[in-house]
Amino acid sequence: MFDLYTIIMWLTGLMVVNGVVIYVLFYELLGRMYWKKLVSPSRIKEDVVMCGLEYSEETLSVPVSRVFMDIIKRSFPRASRIIEEGGGTSLLNNWFAWMLILLAVLLVILVVAGWI
C-alpha cells in the first residue's frame, strides 16, 4: 500500500505512458506506414462545407456558454427567473443573511468539536 501522493504520481505517469504509446502507435506509426503517403492536398478539405456552401470562421462562431446557459434556463425556468429578477441577488447582498449563515456554521462546528 502506497501513500496518496505516490499513487497520484504513479497513475498520472502511467496515464502519460499509455497516452504516448497510443499516440505514437495509432497516429504517428500508422500514419507514416500508410495514410501520410495518400495525402492529396485540397482547399475544400480544409474548409468547413455545409449543404454545399463554404463557411468562414466568423459565420461559424456559436458561443458554447450561451447554448449551455440556454439549456440550464429552460430546464429550471423558475429558479433562473428568480435569479434574473434579482431575488437571488438581493439575498446575496444581504450581509445579515450571510452573518446568520456564518453563525450557524460556527455553532455546528462547536457542537461537532464537542466544545458545547
Next chain:
Amino acid sequence: MFEYIIESLVYPGLVFVIVMIIFTQWLHRKITGRIQYRRGPTYVGPFGLLQPFADFMKLLLKEDVVSKYSVKFLPLIIASLGIGSLAALLVMTPLAFKPLYSGYDVIVFFYLALWASIAVLLMGLATPNPYTSLGVGRYMALIVGSEPAFIASFLVPVIIASKEYSASYSIYLTSLVSDKLWTVDVSSFIAMVIAAIAGFLALMAVLEIKPFDFPEAEGEIYWGLFTEYGGPRLAFIFFILFAERIVLPLIYVLLFLGGSWPVMISQNYILGVVVILIKYLLVFTVLSIIDNVMPRFTPTQALRFLWKYPMVLSFFALIVSLI
C-alpha cells in the same frame, strides 16, 4: 516498478481494454441486430467477431483531414491522455495481479475518470462547426447533470466499507469487501440500494447511453460534438467512448455488485477475474438493450430528470451512509 508499467500497457491496461472493446462492440452490434430483426456482424472473423476491429483500422488508416479553423495537434494529445487515463485506472482494481492502491485513492479514481469526459469535451471545442458548438453546450449540460450524481453515488460503498471494514477510502480495498456492504445494517442496506439505482442512472448518463445521448443526437444536430471528425481523430473519439463503456461499468460491478463474489479473488485470482467479467458482461448487455429500446431525451428533459432523480437519490444515499 516495471511490473506496473507492464500492467498498465498490457493487462488489465491498454491491450486488455482494446480486446474488450472489440468483443463488447461485437456484442453490442449483435444485440442491436437482434432487436432490429437483423443478424448483426457475420463476415469478418469467426461469427463476425473482428468486424469492430476492421472498422477501427479503417478509420485509423484514412487520411487525417482537419479544417483550417480547427486546433490541429492538441485534440490528439488530449484524446491519447483520455484513453491513457482509463487504461491506467484499471491498475487500481482487483483485476490487476499486483494492484496500485492507497488510502483515499478514490479521489484519484474520480480524477482519472473525469479526464475522459474532459477529453471528449475539449475534442468538441477544438472544431468550429456550429453543430459541434451545440453538441459541446449540450455535453457541458450533461456533465453538470450527471457527474455530481455519479461521484456521490459511487462514494457510498467506499464510505460504508471504510467505516465498517477499514477500507481507507480505497477502490481496491472496497472491491474486496463490497459483497458484505449490503448486509452491514439496515441503514447501509438502504444507502446501497438507493446508491445502486442512482449510480446506474448516472452511469448511463456519463456513458451517453440512450435516453442521454443528446450531445451527439445524430439526425438532429448531425453528430453534435463529433460532426467535424473523421479518420484517425474519429477513431480516437470512439476509442475513448468505448473504453469508458469498459472501465466505468467494471467499477460499478466492483463497488455495487459484490466484485468477485461468491469467489474470493485474493484466494482464487483467475476464477475471481472470470466472475467479475461475467458480471460486467451482464451489466453491459443490460446497458446495450436500454440503448437500443429507449428514445432520446431533449436536453431540458434529461437535465430535469438527472437533477430530480439520480442527484437527489445519490445525495440522500450519501447522507444515510455518513450517519
